[in-house]
Amino acid sequence: MIRKVFGKLISRLVKKESSKGCDDEAHLLENIENLDLTADLKANLHRIKQILGDSPDVVIRTCRIGWKQEICVAVIHIDGLVDKSLINEDVMKALMLEVQMIDRKENLKGKHILEIIRDSMLPISDVKNVKSLADFFDSILSGDTAILVDGSDVGLVVSTRGWKSRNIEEPASESVVRGPRDGFTENLRDNTALLRRRIKTPHLRVEAYKIGKLSRTDVEIVYIKGIANEKVVEEVRRRLRRIDVDHILESGYIEELIEDAPLSLFSTIYRTERPDKLAGGIFEGRVGILVDNTPFALLVPSIFAEWIQAAEDYYERYPIGSLIRLLRIGALLSSLLLPSFYVAITTYHQEMLPTVLLLSISAAREGVPFPAIVEAFIMEVSFEVLREAGIRLPRPIGPAISIIGGVIIGDAAVRAGLVGAPMVVVVAFTGIASYAISGYTASITMRFLRFGVMILSAVLGLYGVMLAVIAITAHMVSLRSFGVPYLSPFAPFTLRDLKDVFLRAPWWAMFKRPRLIGHNEPIRQDYFLMPRHSADEEDEPVHERQGYDD
Amino acid sequence: MKKRIAVFLILVLLLTNSGCWSRVEIEDLAVVLLIGLDKAKEEGKVRLTVQLARPAEMVGGTAEGGRSTKKAVWVTGSTGDSVYDAQQNLSMHVSREIFWAHTRAIIIGEELAREGIAPVIDFFDRRRDFRRRIGIAVVKGEARELLEAEPGLEKASGQVYSGLLVRQFRHSKATISDLRDIYEMLTSKGIHPTTSRFELVKLKDEKNTKKQPKLTGTAVFRDDKLIGWLDEAETRGFLLLIGKKVTGVFPVKCPVCEEKNVSIVLTRSSTSIKPQLVNGELIITVQIKAEGDVREQMCQDDLSRPEIIEMLNQRLAQAIKAEVIAALNKAQRNYQVDIFGFGEVVRRKFPKLWQKIEYKWDEEFPELPVKISIEAKIRRLGMILEPTTKP
Numbered sequence: 023m024i025r026k027v028f029g030k031l032i033s034r035l036v037k038k039e040s041s042k043g044c045d046d047e048a049h050l051l052e053n054i055e056n057l058d059l060t061a062d063l064k065a066n067l068h069r070i071k072q073i074l075g076d077s078p079d080v081v082i083r084t085c086r087i088g089w090k091q092e093i094c095v096a097v098i099h100i101d102g103l104v105d106k107s108l109i110n111e112d113v114m115k116a117l118m119l120e121v122q123m124i125d126r127k128e129n130l131k132g133k134h135i136l137e138i139i140r141d142s143m144l145p146i147s148d149v150k151n152v153k154s155l156a157d158f159f160d161s162i163l164s165g166d167t168a169i170l171v172d173g174s175d176v177g178l179v180v181s182t183r184g185w186k187s188r189n190i191e192e193p194a195s196e197s198v199v200r201g202p203r204d205g206f207t208e209n210l211r212d213n214t215a216l217l218r219r220r221i222k223t224p225h226l227r228v229e230a231y232k233i234g235k236l237s238r239t240d241v242e243i244v245y246i247k248g249i250a251n252e253k254v255v256e257e258v259r260r261r262l263r264r265i266d267v268d269h270i271l272e273s274g275y276i277e278e279l280i281e282d283a284p285l286s287l288f289s290t291i292y293r294t295e296r297p298d299k300l301a302g303g304i305f306e307g308r309v310g311i312l313v314d315n316t317p318f319a320l321l322v323p324s325i326f327a328e329w330i331q332a333a334e335d336y337y338e339r340y341p342i343g344s345l346i347r348l349l350r351i352g353a354l355l356s357s358l359l360l361p362s363f364y365v366a367i368t369t370y371h372q373e374m375l376p377t378v379l380l381l382s383i384s385a386a387r388e389g390v391p392f393p394a395i396v397e398a399f400i401m402e403v404s405f406e407v408l409r410e411a412g413i414r415l416p417r418p419i420g421p422a423i424s425i426i427g428g429v430i431i432g433d434a435a436v437r438a439g440l441v442g443a444p445m446v447v448v449v450a451f452t453g454i455a456s457y458a459i460s461g462y463t464a465s466i467t468m469r470f471l472r473f474g475v476m477i478l479s480a481v482l483g484l485y486g487v488m489l490a491v492i493a494i495t496a497h498m499v500s501l502r503s504f505g506v507p508y509l510s511p512f513a514p515f516t517l518r519d520l521k522d523v524f525l526r527a528p529w530w531a532m533f534k535r536p537r538l539i540g541h542n543e544p545i546r547q548d549y550f551l552m553p554r555h556s557a558d559e560e561d562e563p564v565h566e567r568q569g570y571d572d
Numbered sequence: 573m574k575k576r577i578a579v580f581l582i583l584v585l586l587l588t589n590s591g592c593w594s595r596v597e598i599e600d601l602a603v604v605l606l607i608g609l610d611k612a613k614e615e616g617k618v619r620l621t622v623q624l625a626r627p628a629e630m631v632g633g634t635a636e637g638g639r640s641t642k643k644a645v646w647v648t649g650s651t652g653d654s655v656y657d658a659q660q661n662l663s664m665h666v667s668r669e670i671f672w673a674h675t676r677a678i679i680i681g682e683e684l685a686r687e688g689i690a691p692v693i694d695f696f697d698r699r700r701d702f703r704r705r706i707g708i709a710v711v712k713g714e715a716r717e718l719l720e721a722e723p724g725l726e727k728a729s730g731q732v733y734s735g736l737l738v739r740q741f742r743h744s745k746a747t748i749s750d751l752r753d754i755y756e757m758l759t760s761k762g763i764h765p766t767t768s769r770f771e772l773v774k775l776k777d778e779k780n781t782k783k784q785p786k787l788t789g790t791a792v793f794r795d796d797k798l799i800g801w802l803d804e805a806e807t808r809g810f811l812l813l814i815g816k817k818v819t820g821v822f823p824v825k826c827p828v829c830e831e832k833n834v835s836i837v838l839t840r841s842s843t844s845i846k847p848q849l850v851n852g853e854l855i856i857t858v859q860i861k862a863e864g865d866v867r868e869q870m871c872q873d874d875l876s877r878p879e880i881i882e883m884l885n886q887r888l889a890q891a892i893k894a895e896v897i898a899a900l901n902k903a904q905r906n907y908q909v910d911i912f913g914f915g916e917v918v919r920r921k922f923p924k925l926w927q928k929i930e931y932k933w934d935e936e937f938p939e940l941p942v943k944i945s946i947e948a949k950i951r952r953l954g955m956i957l958e959p960t961t962k963p
Contacts, residue, residue: 368598369595369597372596372673373674380603385627385631389599485590489588
């Protein structure tokens with residue numbers, strides 16, 4: 023119902039916005055898809071200039087090569103996107119100095135010259151033919167160098183990509199104590215390389231898409247053929263293909279355009295800037311989506327349980343990983359419910375408190391002008407403002423403001439009698455707990471929901487908290503991510519998948535992939551991997567074990 | 573579409589119209605720690621005394637600024653035709669919402685208890701605020717005085733009572749019953765209620781002349797009316813007889829020198845009460861098995877010899893028996909009420925016989941033959957086998 027209303031509204035807005043202005047250049051832009059290169063170099067260059075305009079970073083170098091017959095050749099690239107030394111040393115040198123290749127034969131036509139240049143002259147591995155103008159522009163605007171030869175309606179595209187990019191650094195939003203320190207960067211090729219370094223199976227597939235009418239952003243999906251469910255892969259392809267926006271600046275655009283529940287507060291697509299996390303997901307049978315110009319990769323299908331799984335759980339020994347995970351579940355619950363519980367119990371269910379605690383809360387609140395719920399809202403909102411300001415502030419003053427905000431305002435508010443000290447404790451704990459959840463998106467969702475639960479708790483007491491929890495759970499049960507129920511393995515219940523939810527089972531016990539995600543190849547490894555003494559091992563030689571591969 | 577909206581609205585209204593409605597901010601509560609019930613001076617009226625906590629003074633320390641000179645609790649009261657009426661009248665001078673759920677104990681004055689407690693405790697049974705686990709006690713004298721007594725250690729005497737009730741196991745010289753026990757005993761015909769007794773005493777070693785509350789002995793009821801007390805020794809015998817945990821000290825004379833005492837502490841005891849029909853006559857057989865540790869020996873004799881231990885065992889059994897019989901005699905001879913629940917035991921074993929004698933159980937009980945056999949065993953001598961000094 024809501025979806026329909028929204029859909030109508032949006033389409034109405036869009037209709038109003040669409041302009042009808044259409045000059046010559048726009049016309050060309052629209053028809054770029056249907057145009058091909060021609061055999062006439064001058065005409066080609068004219069058209070290219072017309073389309074690209076008079077930009078100073080567009081370099082068009084025309085030259086004549088060969089002694090016997092002078093052939094017009096144009097080298098085109100975008101300054102800044104290319105490795106200049108590569109062009110000068112290898113492309114230009116080859117064209118201008120290796121002329122004997124061309125001089126050996128006479129009366130060559132443009133097409134043959136192009137073939138000779140491609141097959142014999144260019145000392146560069148990645149060289150492609152290009153026919154249509156659309157491909158031509160896609161290539162040079164991505165940093166390739168095009169070589170056009172007079173008399174040939176086919177051009178050459180030489181891969182000379184090389185621009186300034188950030189080094190591989192530790193991911194800022196997901197740091198670990200133990201585990202690899204490299205994170206994705208803004209460079210898509212670096213990112214696929216980081217994945218390839220982890221997944222060396224020849225079955226790893228990378229499929230490329232260009233999305234965005236104007237931005238022409240490279241988007242690539244990554245999966246292991248045979249392990250990933252082919253239906254899910256096909257669904258990802260289908261959803262990517264139907265995206266028709268004019269630009270993609272970050273993977274968040276893709277996320278919003280392909281997610282299952284666009285109106286939900288819950289995100290049904292996991293995002294990470296850790297290559298090890300993405301690789302882990304791909305090994306389970308998921309599909310990764312990498313987007314150029316952002317270090318954040320997407321992973322589908324995604325389930326709720328991922329919110330409490332951190333990369334480190336899998337690297338630390340399993341008892342530690344399991345305990346920390348239990349702690350994280352507690353943090354998740356308290357980041358959602360703690361202030362509501364406080365409000366509900368102190369205003370409706372005082373009999374639930376131990377007498378001394380009741381009296382000390384009561385003493386702290388004597389003289390506080392606002393009811394508990396207003397107090398809670400003031401503190402929660404100011405905490406959110408502080409947090410937001412802490413992120414936006416220039417880096418050097420960020421921590422200082424946090425300290426001033428947290429300590430001084432919190433303390434001063436209590437001294438001034440605006441809020442009670444217990445509320446400050448509750449809000450501070452809740453704030454900290456919300457960061458113990460793995461994944462920033464998850465913690466934001468919890469924070470938003472917290473306010474709703476607080477209102478219900480103030481109006482209806484613990485009954486309201488229960489109602490809120492039931493409503494949230496019912497909503498989560500209705501969610502699906504690329505065919506996988508969001509609350510699996512709880513609903514539908516899968517006992518064996520719980521080994522990776524509340525606890526993290528040791529690696530030698532994780533025989534199978536998650537049931538609903540990796541059912542294409544459910545068996546991950548063989549059954550007898552628990553480390554043993556070599557004396558015990560002799561009874562059962564390694565090669566006799568029943569492995570999946572046999 | 574309209575139907576959907578209607579269903580949605582009905583659902584929301586259904587869910588949100590129930591639930592908790594009595595919202596009170598925590599600082600607007602007057603937390604009752606202790607309730608006292610007395611007979612009012614006016615005929616037929618009840619005086620209700622409550623001890624209210626003053627949160628800031630109770631918590632102390634954390635509050636900023638100079639320490640307040642106010643006491644941690646405020647004892648106030650009102651009278652009314654019924655407990656509920658008196659409770660309503662309280663609100664005429666207590667500025668906050670009176671909050672009953674944290675009541676530690678209900679103290680009933682002797683005079684009121686002698687007239688019957690059933691009329692006044694109905695109020696507590698009916699309301700949801702009161703936990704069934706709160707203690708109920710009778711005070712020798714006025715309940716109001718007890719509530720006003722200034723505690724020696726705690727900030728509020730409400731804490732004193734709960735502390736004393738919890739630590740009853742240290743001496744076993746008082747009975748404790750909570751609200752639920754009292755309701756159960758009042759409902760059953762085979763048992764008469766008993767509960768704790770408080771006394772206000774001047775402690776000898778205190779210069780302070782203010783009286784202190786003391787938990788001691790047992791209050792004995794006939795139905796809902798107080799008829800008398802059991803003293804400390806009788807109480808211990810009573811508790812042993814009904815099979816409650818007793819951990820008291822029994823000093824017995826040393827079997828060798830016959831002069832000085834050996835203190836034996838009961839660590840474990842079990843009681844079995846069996847009704848029997850012998851020639852159509854009802855007999856109750858009580859078997860008590862007790863285990864004890866030697867905790868103190870004032871003489872210098874060697875206790876490690878088995879025959880000495882055997883003699884000690886017998887003396888311990890005798891000491892226990894004396895107390896048990898004292899309790900039994902008091903109940904059968906003096907008060908003539910079955911506080912042990914023998915009637916209940918008979919009802920369970922001989923339900924048909926019980927139907928015949930139920931109405932005259934109170935007359936039968938004083939004449940009921942009760943056989944008591946006691947087995948006592950000393951288990952441990954502590955960390956030394958012999959006294960440190962030889963004579």
